[in-house]
Structures are given as C-alpha cells and as structure tokens.
Amino acid sequence: MGSSYYMVKISIIVPVYNTEPYLKQCLDSIINQTLEDIEVICVNDGSTDNSLSILEEYASKDNRIKIINQENEGQGFARNNGLKNVNGEYVLFVDSDDWIELNTCEALYKKVNELDLDMLFFCATRYIEDEDKYDYTFGDYNYSSLGGKFWNRIFTYKDVPNIFKVAVSACLKLYNTDFLKKSDARFPDNFFEDNYFFYYLFLKAEKVSIVENQFYNRRIRDDSTTQSGGRAFMDSIIAANQIIDVFKDNGLFEQYKNQLLRKKFNSNISRFFGINDSLKEEYWSKLKEDFKDYKKYYDEEKDSFYYIIVDFYNNLIKSKNYKEFIESESVDLKSRHDNIKEKYESLDKESNNKINALNEKNKDLEEEYEELEKENEQLNEEINELSKFKRDVLNSRSWRITKPFRREK
Incomplete structure (x- = not known):
C-alpha cells in the first residue's frame, strides 16, 4: 500500500x-x-x-x-x-x-x-x-x-x-x-x-x-x-490555543467556534483547579493575559456557556489581582455549592415524588392484574365446562342417532 x-x-x-x-x-x-x-x-x-x-x-x-x-x-x-x-x-x-x-x-x-x-x-x-x-x-x-x-x-x-x-x-x-x-x-x-x-x-x-x-x-x-499538577499544566493554555489555530488554518473556526471556546475555557478552568497551589497565581496571570485575545469571542458566545465558565471568567475580567480573584471565586464557589445543593434537593424531591407516583401506579396495576387473573380463571373454568359439555354432547347416544338427519342434503 x-x-x-x-x-x-x-x-x-x-x-x-x-x-x-x-x-x-x-x-x-x-x-x-x-x-x-x-x-x-x-x-x-x-x-x-x-x-x-x-x-x-x-x-x-x-x-x-x-x-x-x-x-x-x-x-x-x-x-x-x-x-x-x-x-x-x-x-x-x-x-x-x-x-x-x-x-x-x-x-x-x-x-x-x-x-x-x-x-x-x-x-x-x-x-x-x-x-x-x-x-x-x-x-x-x-x-x-x-x-x-x-x-x-x-x-x-x-x-x-x-x-x-x-x-x-x-x-x-x-x-x-x-x-x-x-x-x-x-x-x-x-x-x-x-x-x-x-x-x-x-x-x-x-x-x-x-x-x-x-x-x-x-x-x-x-x-x-x-x-x-506540576509545571507542565502551564502548557495547557498554549495547547488550547494550538487547537484553535488548527481550525483557523483549515477555515473551520467559525463553524466550530462555540465548541472550540467551550473546550478551551473548560480546559483552562480544569487545569487551574488541578495545578499545584504553589503555581496557581502564575497560572492565573497567564490566563488573564491570554484572555485578552479571546474576550471578543467570549462576549459573542458567553450566553451559551455553562454558568461555571461565565462566573469564572467574569471574576477573571474584573479582578485586579490574584488575591481579589480568589476572594470573588470563593464567594461564587459557595454560591455555586448552594445552588447545586438546592438543585439536588429539588431533583431528589422530584425523583421521590415520581417514585411514589410510580409505586402507586404499580400498586393499582398489581390490583388490576389480580382482578384480570381472577377473571381469566373464571373464563378458563367456563371454557373447560363448555368443552366438557361439548364432549358430552358429541358422545351422547342422541347425537349419534340424529347424525343422519344432520347430513347436508
């Protein structure tokens, strides 16, 4: 080949x-x-x-x-x-x-x-x-x-x-x-x-x-x-930009813009939280500098991003220094935690209600099934009785005697 x-x-x-x-x-x-x-x-x-x-x-x-x-x-x-x-x-x-x-x-x-x-x-x-x-x-x-x-x-x-x-x-x-x-x-x-x-x-x-x-x-x-979580994580910003460059070089950036930006921002956030604490401030500085080239695209697409991306980058934009960013992020993290907890409790309650409703429905179906079973048993008994009656009739002396009269003319 x-x-x-x-x-x-x-x-x-x-x-x-x-x-x-x-x-x-x-x-x-x-x-x-x-x-x-x-x-x-x-x-x-x-x-x-x-x-x-x-x-x-x-x-x-x-x-x-x-x-x-x-x-x-x-x-x-x-x-x-x-x-x-x-x-x-x-x-x-x-x-x-x-x-x-x-x-x-x-x-x-x-x-x-x-x-x-x-x-x-x-x-x-x-x-x-x-x-x-x-x-x-x-x-x-x-x-x-x-x-x-x-x-x-x-x-x-x-x-x-x-x-x-x-x-x-x-x-x-x-x-x-x-x-x-x-x-x-x-x-x-x-x-x-x-x-x-x-x-x-x-x-x-x-x-x-x-x-x-x-x-x-x-x-x-x-x-x-x-x-x-070592210094290699610093390269994740470069790596994300290289992917975007590949799509630009192939004339595909506009077609995939939203997905590319999601991937980039998700990756940046993930690496920020994954990098060693001793390197976090340096990584934050690189993110802050890098974002200057992507703010225009961010503003165009942010309405479609998950709130985690929006909260993180809004804090990045408005923070003058790393300390201020961490303080804002801590407040937002608590807010996110509370929101997630509230959503979880709401979903849990909704799930339990659905389970209870299904259990009730299942109980009704079981009762209906039992009724149908009884009806089915009764019908089977009637069928058996009719079958027996039919056999008795077919085997009776009178049925045999009248057989010639039942022949088609």
Whole structure:
C-alpha cells in the first residue's frame, strides 16, 4: 500500500524518559508481537535512571530495536525525532510505561490495508496502578462518543457530530506513513502535544476507521506529567490555543467556534483547579493575559456557556489581582455549592415524588392484574365446562342417532 517503498510493515515509536520500572513490560509486549515485520524506534529523552541500559540490553538481543539518544526535550520532540527515522508503511506510538496486546500489529495492519486508510482508531484499557485494577469502560478510550456507528466503516471528521469528544491520544491510532509525510505532521514541543497532532491530522484525513478492540493498555499513575499538577499544566493554555489555530488554518473556526471556546475555557478552568497551589497565581496571570485575545469571542458566545465558565471568567475580567480573584471565586464557589445543593434537593424531591407516583401506579396495576387473573380463571373454568359439555354432547347416544338427519342434503 502507498506510493513509497518501505522496509517493514509497522514502525513503533517509543519515547523513553525515566520509566525503568515499566520499560521491560512495554518492550516485551512489542518484540513479541505476532506480526514480526516491525521496527522499534526507542528515543531516549535524556533519562537519568537505568532506562538506557534496559534499551541497550534489548537492542543487543533484537536487531529490530533502534535507539536514538537526545537531550531531555520532552515527549513531542522525542516523537518527532522518531518520525524522522521511520522505515515502516505505518506508524504506531507506544508510551514507555504502557503496553500493547500481542496481536495488536497483526490485527491493525490487516484492517488498515483492507480499508486503505489514512488513520485507524482503536480502543484502550486503563490500568489504575495504585489500585491494581483494570478499567475497561472509560468512555474516551473506547470512543463511546461515536456510539458504535463508525465501527469498521470509513468516515471523516465531517461525519462526527462532536469531534471534541473523540480521544486525542496519539497512541490509540495507527497512521499511514505516506499520509503523515504528505501532511507534514509534527508534534509541538509543549506538553499536551497529542491535542494539536490529532486535530491537525483528523481534519486532513480522507479515510478514517475504528475497531472496537482494546489493543492498548494505558497505565494511570499519580506521578505522570498530566496527572501530577506540576509545571507542565502551564502548557495547557498554549495547547488550547494550538487547537484553535488548527481550525483557523483549515477555515473551520467559525463553524466550530462555540465548541472550540467551550473546550478551551473548560480546559483552562480544569487545569487551574488541578495545578499545584504553589503555581496557581502564575497560572492565573497567564490566563488573564491570554484572555485578552479571546474576550471578543467570549462576549459573542458567553450566553451559551455553562454558568461555571461565565462566573469564572467574569471574576477573571474584573479582578485586579490574584488575591481579589480568589476572594470573588470563593464567594461564587459557595454560591455555586448552594445552588447545586438546592438543585439536588429539588431533583431528589422530584425523583421521590415520581417514585411514589410510580409505586402507586404499580400498586393499582398489581390490583388490576389480580382482578384480570381472577377473571381469566373464571373464563378458563367456563371454557373447560363448555368443552366438557361439548364432549358430552358429541358422545351422547342422541347425537349419534340424529347424525343422519344432520347430513347436508
């Protein structure tokens, strides 16, 4: 498939940074794939633990593994470095603390060739490390927003009702290398780089499909970059703006403006509350500065936003400093809490009333059912009596004697 000649079927790019405890499980899941015609490009992003030693150990035993060393530049830079060195028809990304099912490459390669695709989506299982349990139901990783109607059929972004509910993770897609080259796709150097990369490609792809198999195992750990609430969260503002830029570049901003702004503002608020307390004021300052470029759009669309967004950004606009913002936000948080409590109590009361009404209705139906049962029993008794009477008549001597007179003339 494709116009170029490639040496292997799939290139698997694995950026590695200080994942010594998990790296062997990751590599074992890759080198033992049922499809052997693969290459494994491991980009060591300046690891300071024993990750490089593990890579070298595996590379000495399996010539499909290639190691690229670089200074610590981040995952996006490492993935780009890997992309420069691919020799496969298709590209798969695997994070070095995750692992894939052993038939992943074989199954995906078969499907992507069968449908001649630019991108193939597949599902994932979450492994929650602290609880040592698997979560097979996480909606984002199972593309539940697509409702199953796209399984094994070809589609584009135009067919998807809400493309902002589709999982953006680069690791949950198989990419056609020719398509990547033609699109000149690159990850940005900041964190949350998957967002930009996904929308950049999805808006260009002409043939996309999805399989429902959970081929990927995503490890959820508290110390990961996107879970820890550290300085990486600062990049979420940049990442949100990069998504908007992609839509502007494709002439789609006006069409998706409301959804884009919702996504941006929701993300900003979520990261503000998730970032470490020591970084909150700095993050607030960046939000305040960033909002200058979006106030016009905010004013145009705010009537359609949830009150949480409106309250937060109204406080952001009117606050002269962080202390003033926190004081206003605290008052609003209490007000929101009271509103939510009031709504909950109202809904709870309404729910109880409905339950009571249904119980009463159910009781009436049960009584009606019992009456019908009695009537049914009586009717059955009458039917049985009539059947018996009929049999008695048919077997009677008088019936037999009069038989000749009942014949048709």
